[in-house]
Amino acid sequence: MPFPGTLFNKTVESNYQExxxxxxxxxxxxxRFRGALTRGAIGLPARAxxxxxxxxxxxxxxxxxxxxVYGFLSPGFGLNSSSAAMYIGLLIGLFxxxxxxxxxxxxxxxxxxGEAGRLAALWWTLLVAAICVAVSRLADFQPGYLYGLxxxxxxxxxxxxxxxxxxxxxxxxxxxxxxxxxWVLLDVARQAGGDPWILLMITTVLATFVVAGVETLVVGLLxxxxxxxxxxxxxxxxxxxxxxxxxxFAYIVVIVDPRNGALSNDRQTPMVVGxxxxxxxxxxxxxxxxxxxxxxxxxxPETADRPGxxxxxx
Numbered sequence: 001m002p003f004p005g006t007l008f009n010k011t012v013e014s015n016y017q018e019x020x021x022x023x024x025x026x027x028x029x030x031x032r033f034r035g036a037l038t039r040g041a042i043g044l045p046a047r048a049x050x051x052x053x054x055x056x057x058x059x060x061x062x063x064x065x066x067x068x069v070y071g072f073l074s075p076g077f078g079l080n081s082s083s084a085a086m087y088i089g090l091l092i093g094l095f096x097x098x099x100x101x102x103x104x105x106x107x108x109x110x111x112x113x114g115e116a117g118r119l120a121a122l123w124w125t126l127l128v129a130a131i132c133v134a135v136s137r138l139a140d141f142q143p144g145y146l147y148g149l150x151x152x153x154x155x156x157x158x159x160x161x162x163x164x165x166x167x168x169x170x171x172x173x174x175x176x177x178x179x180x181x182x183w184v185l186l187d188v189a190r191q192a193g194g195d196p197w198i199l200l201m202i203t204t205v206l207a208t209f210v211v212a213g214v215e216t217l218v219v220g221l222l223x224x225x226x227x228x229x230x231x232x233x234x235x236x237x238x239x240x241x242x243x244x245x246x247x248x249f250a251y252i253v254v255i256v257d258p259r260n261g262a263l264s265n266d267r268q269t270p271m272v273v274g275x276x277x278x279x280x281x282x283x284x285x286x287x288x289x290x291x292x293x294x295x296x297x298x299x300x301p302e303t304a305d306r307p308g309x310x311x312x313x314x
Contacts, residue, residue: 006219007227008285009125013150014226015292016122059151062121063098067091069129070208073136085197089204096205097212098151100178104171112167113157122150139277165235168228172217172243176250179213182206183254214254217247225293 012019020027067090071077077086098119106117159167186206189199221244223233233240 005281005285006215007222007224007289009150010220010228011226011285011289011292012125012128013122016150020124056119058123059098059119059121062123062126062151063094064091065126066094066129069126069133070094072133075137081197082200085201086204089201090208092201093205093208093212096178096209097216100209100213101171101175101216102151104174105167108163108167108170109157109159112159112163115157119151125150136277161231161234164231165233165239168221168232169235169239169243171228172221172232172247175213176217176243176246179210179217179250179254182209182213186210210254214247214250218244218251221247224289226289 067087070090071083071087074086077083102119109115109117183206186203189203189206192199220227221229221232221240223229223240229240229244232243
């Protein structure tokens with residue numbers, strides 16, 4: 001089920017800077033250790049690489065690493081030609097899903113505030129993702145849970161609730177349309193003939209986009225703090241309801257339908273394992289969200305900002 005993972009990811013994304021602050025002593029020791037190793041001329045390429053990783057190049061590297069982690073959710077993923085096709089398909093599909101939702105938001109933000117923002121990879125979430133993959137593989141749970149692996153948009157200027165709602169509406173409409181088109185093309189690709197390697201890559205691209213797109217919509221549009229659906233709900237509740245209802249319908253048709261193989265079933269994994277996973281991961285997700293949502297007010301505004309903005313979300 002997508003709900004626990006998406007809720008966890010969006011909560012972490014909105015509170016990332018504060019979470020990093022919890023590990024400030026460890027990060028400071030690591031910086032001192034890294035600085036000692038990269039003094040003098042050796043430090044020049046290290047610092048240059050650090051700047052690259054923190055910019056657009058870092059998003060590319062992070063997405064490439066994300067595709068590797070996603071791939072290892074499959075038991076057959078390894079050093080072979082079919083895994084290479086799967087990896088390339090995952091990589092392309094992930095790039096498409098990032099552009100599909102984030103690009104309309106950035107364009108609208110630039111139109112309203114004169115700033116397009118920038119994409120930033122939240123590197124420490126790789127550790128969370130690796131743990132999820134390890135747990136899923138050890139329990140032989142398929143398709144498996146995957147938390148973390150977040151690419152966020154960083155804005156330094158704020159928009160009104162109305163403008164945020166319109167931006168989410170435009171991005172969601174665009175993503176829903178592309179997801180439906182990809183779903184149709186996926187059915188065509190599965191029935192097409194041709195080179196098996198090429199077909200595997202193409203179907204992986206389309207399946208990645210469809211699943212990620214629909215899950216992003218059906219959960220992201222919930223009117224909860226830290227989720228993009230909240231400003232849309234506050235702006236126009238009827239618009240929110242129609243878009244959310246369309247997303248839920250797409251989720252039922254595309255994801256829940258057992259013929260598509262997107263959800264775990266008892267032929268692959270015992271039902272009790274699936275229930276345990278749902279309860280365990282759901283508890284972590286809801287607990288994380290509840291902590292940031294209901295903790296005592298620390299003088300921060302109600303609106304959750306993007307990582308890297310000031311003030312930090314609360």
